[in-house]
Amino acid sequence: MTISNLQVFDIKRFSTHDGRGIRTTVFLKGCPLRCKWCQNPEGLFPNRQVLYMENKCIHCLSCVHACQNQGVLFQDGKILLDRKASEDWETIVDACPTTALQFDSVSYSISELMHEIKKDESFFRYGGGVTISGGEPFLQPEGLLSLLTACKEEGIHTAIETSLYVNRKWLEKALPYLDQIYADCKIYDASMHQECTGVDNVIILENLRYLLTCAKKDQVIVRTPLIPGMTATKENIEQIASFLSSIYSQVHYEILNYNPLAKSKYAYLDMEYCFKKNPKLYSDDQMKLFYQIAGDAGIYNLIVES
Numbered sequence: 001m002t003i004s005n006l007q008v009f010d011i012k013r014f015s016t017h018d019g020r021g022i023r024t025t026v027f028l029k030g031c032p033l034r035c036k037w038c039q040n041p042e043g044l045f046p047n048r049q050v051l052y053m054e055n056k057c058i059h060c061l062s063c064v065h066a067c068q069n070q071g072v073l074f075q076d077g078k079i080l081l082d083r084k085a086s087e088d089w090e091t092i093v094d095a096c097p098t099t100a101l102q103f104d105s106v107s108y109s110i111s112e113l114m115h116e117i118k119k120d121e122s123f124f125r126y127g128g129g130v131t132i133s134g135g136e137p138f139l140q141p142e143g144l145l146s147l148l149t150a151c152k153e154e155g156i157h158t159a160i161e162t163s164l165y166v167n168r169k170w171l172e173k174a175l176p177y178l179d180q181i182y183a184d185c186k187i188y189d190a191s192m193h194q195e196c197t198g199v200d201n202v203i204i205l206e207n208l209r210y211l212l213t214c215a216k217k218d219q220v221i222v223r224t225p226l227i228p229g230m231t232a233t234k235e236n237i238e239q240i241a242s243f244l245s246s247i248y249s250q251v252h253y254e255i256l257n258y259n260p261l262a263k264s265k266y267a268y269l270d271m272e273y274c275f276k277k278n279p280k281l282y283s284d285d286q287m288k289l290f291y292q293i294a295g296d297a298g299i300y301n302l303i304v305e306s
């Protein structure tokens with residue numbers, strides 16, 4: 001197997017989400033989807049990018065002086081970045097005394113990443129494990145497989161979060177090394193899916209069918225994040241639930257409440273968030289209605305957020 005480096009934009013420790021026990025979650029960079037509501041916009045692009053955190057900036061202008069080709073400008077009292085400019089970004093980031101400028105990710109070899117992961121091995125002995133998230137982890141398929149193989153060689157429980165917009169070949173190769181699979185099913189209607197995520201959902205639905213008929217179908221949890229006006233409609237939840245239950249009546253399905261926390265990340269990347277006014281979490285009563293719709297459409301094993 002080819003051993004590749006992995007571009008990682010975060011390692012979160014002590015997580016109690018996305019897998020059993022206490023998890024170490026590794027976030028791999030790059031995603032083929034462009035969901036309008038993406039919760040991890042820093043994970044969208046496969047290459048390393050520079051982040052600018054205005055709240056840490058003391059306007060010392062060291063970055064402006066370190067740049068050669070106008071990649072950093074000071075205009076109207078603001079630092080402006082042109083990330084496409086040909087610059088020595090290492091030098092510019094190093095010049096910043098306050099870490100207002102930072103790279104969004106780090107390249108790890110598999111052994112370096114395993115070294116980081118194994119710092120948490122005491123949790124792995126008591127039921128925890130590693131969750132690979134993103135971005136879309138399968139966008140770095142060789143490195144992902146190497147990482148999963150290394151985890152299993154150490155006896156570590158593994159989980160993955162995937163959009164399922166992935167080549168079946170890599171999904172099949174990864175499956176023997178996965179103990180839990182969190183698979184997204186965001187929007188059933190093809191044109192709405194294309195409009196809201198930038199890609200067609202045919203591959204995703206075919207991969208869902210494959211997962212829910214394979215030997216590991218009971219280790220699959222299908223998820224829909226509730227996004228106002230996009231995924232969070234009666235029709236969408238009904239269509240997804242009917243589709244899933246028609247493939248496997250005991251499918252595990254989870255409806256995730258809207259998460260308003262992503263909005264602040266967009267400013268660091270000079271990107272625009274899909275909602276100008278950030279919607280609120282759905283109330284318990286509203287969530288119960290979504291659960292009811294899924295139940296009526298044939299879902300028995302509904303995972304309810306606590």
Ligand code: SF4
Pocket residue numbers: 056057058059060061062063064079095096097098099100101
């Ligand atoms: S070097 Fe850092 S603190 Fe100084 S102006 Fe640039 S971003 Fe701000």
